Amino acid sequence: GLISSNMAAVSLPLAALLPLLCGVLGFPLGQETGPTSCHATKPNLLNVHLVPHTHDDVGWLKTVDQYYYGDRNDIQHAGVQYILDSVVDQLLKNPDRRFIYVETAFFYRWWKRQSADVRRTVRRLVDEGRLEFVNGGWCMSDEATTHYSAVIDQMTMGLRFLNDTFGPCGRPRVAWHIDPFGHAREHASMFAQMGYDGFFFGRLDYQDRSRRRIAREQELLWRASDSLTPPMADLFTGILPNGYNPPEGFCWDQSCDDPPIRDDPDLEDYNVDDVVKRFLAIANTQAKVYKTNHIIMTMGSDFQYENANLWYKNLDKLIRYVNGRQANGSRVHALYSTPSCYLQELHRANLTWALKTDDFFPYADDAHDLWTGYFTSRPALKRYERISNGNLQTCNQLEVLGGPISRNGPFGKGDSQTMKKAMAVAQHHDAVSGTEKQHVADDYARRLAGGWLRCQVLVSNSLAALSGSTAERIYCDKLNVSVCPLTESSSKFSVNVYNPLARPVSWPVRLPVNGTSYKVSDAEGRSVDCQVCVCVCVCCPLLKTVCLCVLVLQFLRVTFDPDTGLLSGLSNLETKQTIKLTQNFYWYNASDGNNSKSDQPSGAYIFRPNSSTPFVISRTAKTETVQTSVLQEVRQWFSPWVSQVVRLHGDSRALELEWTVGPLPIDDDLGKEVITRLDSSIQTAEYFYTDSNGREILQRKKDFRPTWILRQSEPVAGNYYPINSRAFIKDEVDQLTVVTDRSQGGSSIQNGSLEIMLHRRLLYDDVRGVAEPLNETSALFPEGLVVRGRLLLSLDRPPTAADAHRPLAQQAVLQPTLDSSGRWSPCLQFSGLQAALPPAVHLLTLTQWDEDSVLLRLEHQFQSRESKENSRPVTVNLQKLFSTLEILGASELNLSANQWKDEMKRFHWTPQTGM
Incomplete structure (x- = not known):
């Protein structure tokens, strides 16, 4: 192993994510050389980078x-295995051709089925830069409804396969999120932090795009953290001109x-002149809204290149005939290219960027x-994905702590x-997002269930x-509906309880x-307080029965209105804070598209209520205490x-x-989008805060x-x-934080609210491709899906609120x-750590x-200036971290664990003056 005493202590800067490989290390070294296979460009011409690609959901x-x-081409004609077959064959026919591939989940499956000869051929294409991987995660993840820990895991899985292969x-040198619905x-x-030189995407708000075109700011420098010292979290970002489609007509x-x-030319329908003329016009128009003499065109789309x-x-013809016009004075040069080759030219331009x-x-x-409905669409799947993420971390940790026997022990083979x-597949931007067809959502859930069964072993x-103890262990997987047969x-x-947190x-x-x-x-045999819940008081406000x-x-005091049965106040007894706080449930009627302003209905993607005022479900609540x-x-x-x-x-x-x-009633033939609203006495001045x-945490402001x-x-x-995990409102005195148990959409439409x-149940498709209304039912719930969830509320002083809500969110x-056994036996207390980690870690x-070797990531979880005590650098002694593992050595990698950290070099970009 690698033994070095000075590696025992690791210092974590603010909001840092630190991955380490511990033990015997054999990870291949990264080489920081730019792409050498890029075609030559012409400095005095407009260079049009044609990027052949396929987008494979x-x-x-x-x-x-x-x-x-x-399969099922009656739904959509698409076969990824044929795309890869065809592209490899066509790349071999002309060394000038290029192709990029993104989704490692598909490529991994295809690669496993190839012969040794095909593998050698593909390796040569990759080595020569003719086949380039971009993004490289297991999938192209959603950005709104995914938790950062699951994103890191799926990126690591894809990038490790590419690195090993x-x-x-x-x-990959470029991140490529051409389809997610917001970023x-x-x-x-x-x-x-994963080492990418740049990031390209296709979707942004139409108003933002319009302004950026005028200002020529469709390529920019994104400073993506207010805690990490620039340029650690700086990322060059480019907005693609046609989403991810080719120009019209091409x-x-x-x-x-x-x-x-x-x-x-002997044929009556000869069209080269027309094609070249249209292409030159498009290229010159596009160049007017970008800053350099290099522009990019995505030549491909959904599941294309099945017949490459x-x-x-x-x-081939387009490049030949367009470039042939240079002899007649044309100032346009077309070439096969890739995103990394294009990015390299932008970097060489040595400009400043917004x-x-x-x-x-x-x-x-x-x-x-507005694509804000999918923040909540398919809430049951979103919750199942979140639970599965926690289960996976438990599985990973116990695989390390239990040793080899965990994979092949008394209960059989587990993995x-x-x-x-x-979980990696579930991060896809049409998976946890809730924007897939119903049978596909069922398939994602089936895969998660199958994974958990293997992990349970x-x-x-x-x-x-x-x-x-080899007593049989039973896992109560249906506690959300209060079912556990044992x-x-x-x-x-x-009952065994395993805590995956390091505190x-x-x-x-x-x-x-x-x-x-x-x-x-x-x-240790000591008595633990417990209670079998029985009803002791029933209040019926609808009948005006008085009940306090x-x-x-x-730590807390909660009051209810005796006339309505609704929450009316919340007090923190430690800090001596009290706020007025009411909570109720409402629904927005979903637009059916029959509207004078627009024919856009609500759907899996789109949230469009037909009124800004929601309907209250009930002004009173029957209560039981x-x-x-x-x-x-x-x-x-x-x-x-x-x-x-x-x-x-x-x-x-x-x-x-x-x-x-649930089930949400639809007798009125209108979809419903159900919210809970907290109305407080906090003076918010139209500001509220959500996590990324x-x-x-990011500050938000209404209508801004x-x-x-x-x-x-x-x-x-x-x-x-x-x-994704929490939101809050605050003033100078009070902060009310809501911690969610899954990704959800939310806002502060009124001050203090x-x-x-x-939950959402909709009767119309929103015409964004899924061709199916978001109207979930199941065998258990034929009348409509019933969803159960949990919100946690905390009331704290703003200067110290993060010290409470960050650990609560984790x-x-x-x-x-939990697992249980019908055979009672003395329990064992065990900790994989010698001591709890500091609060900030x-x-x-x-x-x-x-x-x-194992992969260890330690995270400084507090933002800069967020906490007086915890927003400080922290030192962790690795030698004194684990109770059962002997650390022979440690080496630091980048966030995705596919490069040594000290060898990771990225392009440097200069922001505009004053920024």
């Missing part, structure tokens, strides 16, 4: 398998209708077409790879090795039981399809709101964009933002894993890398 209208094999020549600042920060795929280049000969034969520090949300492609691949093996049928059972947490364990009285003891509902435990020394609850019923439990645990500093919504992919003067046309949807969208993401990744 890892599931959307068809499942991943159906897309790969070309092709070496330095296979390492998160944290994604740009992660890409920068699509030569079998799915296109544009005429081919007919270059026989069609594209390449016409592109600086951006916010994000690209929300995205609108027209005045009434973490199945879950890693399922691994976890059981690991726990058996750590505890010495605990409901056993009078005596044991102690207090976590209430709730299990369905069949008795009325239980005795609970801990690992007040919940008071150690449970009050014990362990917990206190107020159970509220607002309607047959909306209920909630307001819950306060004895040692919790957060108020829990467990909501249940669960990490750094930092980058341009907004013309607001949708006063509700135009103010919605993605909330914070609303979260919980705890919501990485919940303890989060254990992001602990996973097996190979037989002799």
